[in-house]
Amino acid sequence: MSPTRREFLATGALVVGFALAPRAALGQPATLPGSLNGNRRLDAWLRIDPSGTVTIFTGKIELGQGIGTALSQIAADELDVDLKRIDVVHGDTARTPNEGQTAGSLSVEQSGTALRLACAEARHILMTAAAAKLGVQVADLTINDGTLTAPSGARTAYWELSADAHLEGDATAKIKPKPASEHRVVGQSVRRRDIPRKFTGGAAYVQDIRLPGMVFGRVVRPPSPGAELVEVDEVRVRSLPGVLAVVRDGSFLAVAAAREEQAIRARDALKQSARWKETASLPPSGDELYRDLMARSVPAQTVAEKAAPTAGEPAKRLEALYTRPYQAHASMGPSCAVAQWQDGQLTVWTHSQGVFPLRGELAKAFGMEPTSIRCIHAEGAGCYGHNGADDVALDAALLARATGGRPVKLQWMRDDEFMWEPYGSAMVMKLAGALDGQGNVVAWSHELWSHPHSTRPGSSSGVNLLAARHLATPAPAVPPADVPQPAGGSDRNAIPLYDFGAVKVVKHYVADAPLRTSALRTLGGYANVFALESFVDELAAAAGADPVEFRLRHLRDARARAVIEAAAQRAGWTARARGDGGRGRGIGFARYKNLACYCAVVVDVSVDRASGRVGVTRAIAAVDAGQIVNPDGVINQIEGGIIQSTSWTLKESVRFDRTRVTTRSWGDYPILRFDEVPDVDVVLLNRPDERFLGVGEGAQGPAAAAIANAIAHATGQRLRALPFTPERVKAALGQKA
């Protein structure tokens, strides 16, 4: 951890705030681009220190996606300073802009756009001040790494101008950022700033925070979602070595101890002595799960409806049902937080994706003013969406009320994470379509059933933190509304980009979820793209068409066509090639959210007909993310997205019976291993003059569909139920025999 960070941590619960300038008193201020709109002051985004450091502030947090590096690249180019001068402060309710959640592949779009404009404007202000100081025109100045030189050779620097250059004002967004042709750092594969400390034992994660007097906490969760605590021998556990506090509040149970292993032993002891009343609150498993979901009586909502421009006569009709099980984020590091109470003020160090929304939810949970709480981001293990990060912050804060002002570091155990993280929702997608006599799609419908895809803090009026529902006076979670279009939540990517004649998309949003669900990378996008792009191949097969040609035939968007063509070309796609029974090739495409990056993925699979085992041997992706800030960062995201999606698609499904979640360890939830990972090749279609398009969730849906299509290509059998386990594959191949 850098000295500045360490010093900063040492200030403990001191809450320093910058006042946001009041909105224009008269009338509405102009709408500003990106996150600048909600955070207008220039000095909310950057400060220039007399020592020569430029600090940029972002509400978006680092979670291994490299956002800190990408944002520093944008700032370096706009300000004309070296990357080395730039420090990045992420997500701190006392220091950074409020940019909501770090989610939806929006960080470069929202924070990057804001920082680009703020830095362009700051540069202009600084140059104006320098010109006045040096007695020259702005146009006569040259800048090199923050030093401004007049034609006479007289010079000054940003860090000498702080008295004259005022960044306290509101941004106007009227200073035009540099054109792409003048970028030196943006567009380069700059090495990530967070990586060296991660490989040298540096303090890189919230798990690595150590504060004076800190103690260790563990939580004792109920054995099942419907369980209530009846009795527990707190007295005996309080007498165990090192135990400092046992907190019991309703069915919330947690323990603090001087040493971490003592907290773990005390947790085990509490588990053994606790008696719970359990109820069978969970849905059925297997195929019954999907029948149950479809039987929930919720109103059907039409998401999109479009009449056919010309009424083609349907010659052939097709229908298919696709399913996706509950799937887990399954972060490598169980969720963790550090909490400390001092004089009625709460400080929480957290790997939450949204420190401001978490602060708001903690304020609701404790009946406090948000201003009495400070949430400071520190990295956790990769989260891939809404995992236990926010929940563990409340756990730590509840426990820290009993430790007399001493900070508590509380980390979940592996089974806490698997049993209690909010899962990616199970879903059903029912697709129907019609072809005309020429094999063109003239009608298309996509009907889906799903639980919520975002129950994050701030997503409803309730307290969306796990422990709140276990307290003696519970603050029940209020089911949120679905994320609306155009991004969509359950219906994300359900509206086809193809010209399919008459189109209808309908959703059944089942807000009441027996298993807690929330945002897992792509929300509904993964399952919807899997279904949509599988069904495109089913229609192509019915039309006797090649999958690539069939897609291009129905697609006008030039950028969408370009990624499909680029992926096919790099893969050496051969039109109408036939699978050989064991090996096959498939393609999938989507524009994430129909708003972010364009991505096409081609995969090669091998199917072992005897065992039913599917291997994805190779994946080729083509991506258009608009202007690319860090090419290697984009490749890393797409590569990781494809491999993670391969794992979801071939292996992953949360297990449960009618009472308990039975997925508790990696043994119950296998993920892809080294010997199963495909080679991945990523083609970038950089468009430096286009705006940024988020990339972190672009590949998952297309990869899943490509795998399904490749298996169908190899074997002639279509798999429509995720995941494609050996048992399912064998069953499908057996049907044919």
Place this chain on the structure above:
Amino acid sequence: MASITLRVNGEGRTVQVESDTPLLYVLRNDLELNGPKFGCGLAQCGACTVLVDGKPVRSCVATVASVASGRITTIEGLGTAERLHPLQRAFIEEQACQCGYCGNGMVMAAKALLDRNPRPSERDVKAALNGHLCRCASHNRIVRAVRRAATELSS
């Protein structure tokens, strides 16, 4: 509590702990070493891996008593930010992670591999790391990093 002396990264360190305490908590909390990570506590994921007498050990289940006679090496013992070990340098150069939480275990398992097989094939690397989980899916970068380090070490 017992007084136990461990030999960690070449130094003798004495700690007062129960002898059945998993090594991981002593390394992280008593010796303030951040490298080994708590991932599962069940020896399933590999994030906590350290070397004991050159062999990879899952420190989340190995008790301090069981390793008290051994030479323990953590990632901090390989090199520092200023003087990187070739493996650390290779992981940085290959940008071989997203979140990096599994990275400690990958580097330590790779160290054990390269010590016994200085020029591993891609298949050898994958076999050596197959018991280590990575959720961000940086596998291919990790394999490249290990092979890059092998090249540097044997040249």
